[in-house]
Amino acid sequence: MRCGPATPSAQTLYLYCFRQGLESRPGVFARHYLGFTRDLEQRDAEHRAGSGSPLLRAALAAGLEVTIVRLWPGGDRKLERRLKKTKNLPRYCPICNPELNEAAERIGQKGL
Numbered sequence: 001m002r003c004g005p006a007t008p009s010a011q012t013l014y015l016y017c018f019r020q021g022l023e024s025r026p027g028v029f030a031r032h033y034l035g036f037t038r039d040l041e042q043r044d045a046e047h048r049a050g051s052g053s054p055l056l057r058a059a060l061a062a063g064l065e066v067t068i069v070r071l072w073p074g075g076d077r078k079l080e081r082r083l084k085k086t087k088n089l090p091r092y093c094p095i096c097n098p099e100l101n102e103a104a105e106r107i108g109q110k111g112l
Contacts, residue, residue, distance in 0.1 A: 010038070010073055010074060011037070011038050011074065011075065011076060012036070012037055012038075012040050012071055012072065012075060013034065013035070013036055013071070013072035013075030013076075013079060013083070014034070014037065014043075014068050014070070014071050014072075015032060015034050015068065015069055015070040015071075015089065015092055015093060016032060016033040016034075016035075016056060016066050016067065016068055016069070017031060017032055017067055017069045017093050017095050018030070018031050018032070018033075018059045018064045018065065018066055019064065019065045019067070019095070030055055030059075031089075031096070032089035032093060032096075033053055033056055033059075033089075034080060034083055034084055034089055035047075035052075035053065035080075036076070036077055036080045040068075040071070047060075047066075048060065048066075067095075069093055069094055069095055070093065070094060
């Protein structure tokens, strides 16, 4: 699956990047959040209103810039689990890894 624009009704995986991590909070080192939705605009609004992920809520409360940096249109829960299991979300972030390798581009087609 290629990353690119998502249609509002399509299921989509999305990756948020916090330009600065939550390193200032003891024991928290997250810089990314990966999620799944069928309505990206609505889910983004929910996150920004504080009713989404606790991690995003903490990042927003800390005043961090939170940006959707990558989409996987058509991505499903199975792909979401596979990506999360890598425990290496910066690998898929164009900000943290500007030279995304071919394996990241083909993740939805051939696996890790």
